[in-house]
Amino acid sequence: MPSDTATCALSLPRWRSLSADETDCHLSLVLEDTPLVRLRLERGDDLNVHLQYTCPERPQQALWAACYWLFSRDPGCQRLCWHLAQVPEAALASGLLVADEQAGRYRCERTLFWQLPQPWLGESLSGVYPQQMQISAGKRHPRRAPKPRGEVYRRFDARLGAWISLRTLEIDHDLERFNRWQNNPRVLSFWQEGGSLEQHRDYLSKLEADPHTLTLIGCFDDQPFAYFEAYWAKEDRIAPFYAADDYDRGIHMLVGEQTHRGPHKVASWLSALVHYLFLDDPRTQRVVAEPRADNAKMIGYMHDQCFHCEKEFDFPHKRAALMILGRERFFERCRLM
Structure with a gap:
């Protein structure tokens, strides 16, 4: 990850480029000219992510895009520890985040993240085909x-x-x-x-x-x-x-x-x-x-x-x-x- 402030972009499936301002301690993402999410980063055994702002119209996209950015920019990163004031119901239901033993802390595991079908599959079926x-x-x-x-x-x-x-x-x-x-x-x-x-x-x-x-x-x-x-x-x-x-x-x-x-x-x-x-x-x-x-x-x-x-x-x-x-x-x- 860069130590100096940087502005760069990462392409996303079926979205336009995702732009970022990032340092070792902060990350701000902009999607389609709209501020998406702002984070404070704390590095240790795991990368701790503190949410400072998220786009109210796109809260789930904001969490997903931040995880995508952090995993893509650092292939060695295996886990993100999110610190959130509110329970992220949709993210927990999809598997994007997993509840931690500590209240207010949630994990995003690389091994789970890449198994989420969207957006890689695009218009995929909502479930698996029944077995017969x-x-x-x-x-x-x-x-x-x-x-x-x-x-x-x-x-x-x-x-x-x-x-x-x-x-x-x-x-x-x-x-x-x-x-x-x-x-x-x-x-x-x-x-x-x-x-x-x-x-x-x-x-x-x-x-x-x-x-x-x-x-x-x-x-x-x-x-x-x-x-x-x-x-x-x-x-x-x-x-x-x-x-x-x-x-x-x-x-x-x-x-x-x-x-x-x-x-x-x-x-x-x-x-x-x-x-x-x-x-x-x-x-x-x-x-x-x-x-x-x-x-x-x-x-x-x-x-x-x-x-x-x-x-x-x-x-x-x-x-x-x-x-x-x-x-x-x-x-x-x-x-x-």
């Missing part, structure tokens, strides 16, 4: 919710200074791009899905009709750069190779644009993809992947994002590494900013 078990293709699994359409996730990555977003693939709009990416020799060597436009239209149409797979396009600053498949592991070919839970999600990943390769970009999009899947359904406890066992670079990137390699196993078409990331581990060690 069914059997398809000989596999017993929960009935899956209808697939979303359009943008499903957006976050500003302060390290890159860019927006990372995920939207659903639209075949008519994305077919040529998908075809070009799959026929790239670098991609072809791992995916082995090269082919014509019509072959790829058929491939994507089958996935669109499959309730267990969601096809996504990754964007930096709204420019497409990657293709992802998110699948429910219980109904997938991976299920026989480990004890898949009902709400485990799996991922296939393809970076199509050369300019968006590299470890700093992978850290941004892989954390965003996993973040989205854990937010999409709070019952999801693990995200899994099965890259080729000889894809050392991708496996290394996944280790950097706290995945671990459970084992190697044989698919009919490849020797694979079973990579697993648990929900608790992700939110305890997440490097989201």
Whole structure:
């Protein structure tokens, strides 16, 4: 955190830039030209936050924005201790704040904060899809919710200074791009899905009709750069190779644009993809992947994002590494900013 007075800005999902004046001891935030919140900061084992002013029309936004600012500006900060004169009912109900044993003191935990669905998911459903078990293709699994359409996730990555977003693939709009990416020799060597436009239209149409797979396009600053498949592991070919839970999600990943390769970009999009899947359904406890066992670079990137390699196993078409990331581990060690 800066020791001298500074004025800077941080972009927020679906809001304009959040501006701040901050020192080691004070923080004032302005949102959309309106003073939002003013704080006195006291540093110790935890960061103690004393509320001096909050916008009366936006009290919940003020608390959320202050937590976002303080966590984003200091990735090492794990907990904020808020000192409030009034009980923050809405913040307690949402999980933004947790009551402390000491009266008038409330905690914001980093691990809880990043699990709040808003505003990362935008217009998300108000609750989880109800569970009803069914059997398809000989596999017993929960009935899956209808697939979303359009943008499903957006976050500003302060390290890159860019927006990372995920939207659903639209075949008519994305077919040529998908075809070009799959026929790239670098991609072809791992995916082995090269082919014509019509072959790829058929491939994507089958996935669109499959309730267990969601096809996504990754964007930096709204420019497409990657293709992802998110699948429910219980109904997938991976299920026989480990004890898949009902709400485990799996991922296939393809970076199509050369300019968006590299470890700093992978850290941004892989954390965003996993973040989205854990937010999409709070019952999801693990995200899994099965890259080729000889894809050392991708496996290394996944280790950097706290995945671990459970084992190697044989698919009919490849020797694979079973990579697993648990929900608790992700939110305890997440490097989201």
